[in-house]
Amino acid sequence: MASFIIRRLIALIPVMCIVLVIVFSLVRIIPGDPAVTLLGPGATQEQIDVLRAQLDLDQPVVLQFVNYVVGLFQGDMGFSLKSGEPVAREILSRLPATIELSVLATIVAIIFGIPIGVLSAVRPNSVFDHITRIVSLVGVSMPAFLLALILQLIFATYLGWLPVSGRMSSFVTVETITGFAILDGIITGNPAAVWSAIQHLILPTAVLAAFLAATLGRFVRNTMLDVMGEDFMRTAKAKGLRRADIVLTHGLRNSLLPAMTIIGLKFAEMLGGAILTETIFAWPGVGRYMFEAIKNRDYPVIQGTTLVFALLFVLTSIIVDTLYGVLDPRVRKKMK
Incomplete structure (x- = not known):
């Protein structure tokens, strides 16, 4: 197992190098000049040239790349062209908000998605099965931004039950210790802050969890149907075991292993793909930070956030593969 993890970590190096080269190249292909964007349309050519020199944008691209890589090895992702703050520090300050949202959305999706998939598989072609399949199809097909706007309109605007955006009410303050609001x-023993953080989490969590719950429910249903037809399931029935034991102990247990892949990969996508959700709900996470950087052509921020997202995605896949080996002896044997 240890050798497998080491091999995967070594394989991570060329992957990150390829991502670094691609991202560094693409952000410079995007039309427009960041110096012009920062100074505005009224800037003179002399002012633009001075700013480009200050930002090292007047140097050859190859030299810019070499300087950036050297800085990365020193833990330096550069400085934001917009705020002037270190990119690494700003990403670290926003990462807890993204992790908090993604983890909660994943937990909610598991709580709803897996039981729905199991119940649909146990009673195939029933009314419940048809309803959940339709709902799951809608959940998979509906764009995240559309669902977000609908939920905001209903629960925030019309009913007034939940806040429309933000991470915490402006009337509530809490001392930052871990970066996770709840x-x-x-x-700090601040129940008002806890309640405010939970209220602000509900809508963005629902948006992110909807797609994963729908995907997970459909996947578990199909996997369970395949497992239910296996010989060992018929043997369990012949032994006179209770239906609940057959479904949960034998059926669900064998269906959860492949479902782990879906959960792991979707969680990694949430960490890097919650840009629209964070932007719509004004959630102060890394996704929204990246969106603002793209609008402002903030090279260092775009590069830094993309590298962080790629690293989190690869690390999540390694963790999922390792859990496969821990839970399944057959996979663990192949890892040696």
Whole structure:
């Protein structure tokens, strides 16, 4: 197992190098000049040239790439062209918000998606099965931004039950310790902050969880149907085991292993793909930070956030593969 993890970590190096080269090249192909964007349309050519020199944008692209790679090895992702702050520091300050949202959305999706998939597989072609299949299809097909706007309109605008955006009410303050709003509220003994953080999490969590729950429910249903037809399931029935034991112990257990791949990969996508959700709900996470950087052509921020997203995605896949080996002896044997 240890040798497998080491091999995967070594394989991570060329992957990250390829991502670095692609991202560094693409952000410079995007039309427009960041110096012009920062100074505005009224800037003179002399002002633009001075700013380009200050930002090292007047140097050859190859030299810019070499300087950037050297800085990465020193833990330096550069400085934001917009705010002037270190990119690494700004990403670290926003990462807890993205992780908090993604983890909660994944938990909610698991709580709803897996039971729905199991119940649909146990009663195939029933009314419940048809309804859940339709709902799952809608959940998979509906764009995240459309669902977000619908939920905001209903629960925030019309009903007024939940806040429309943000991470915490402007009337509530909490001391930042871990960066996770709920956890910080619990640690500091601030129930108002905890409740405000939970309220602001509900709508963006629902948007992110909807797609994963629908995908997970459909996947578990199909996998369970395949497992239910296996010989060992018929043997369990012949032994007179209770239906609940057959479904949960034998059926669900064998269906959860492949479902782990879906959960792991979708969680990684949430960490890097929640850009629209974070932007619509004004959630102060890395996704929204990246969106603002793209609008402002902020090279260092675009490069830094993309590298962080790619690293999180690869690390998540390694963790999922390792869990496969821990839970399945057959896979663990192949890892040696």
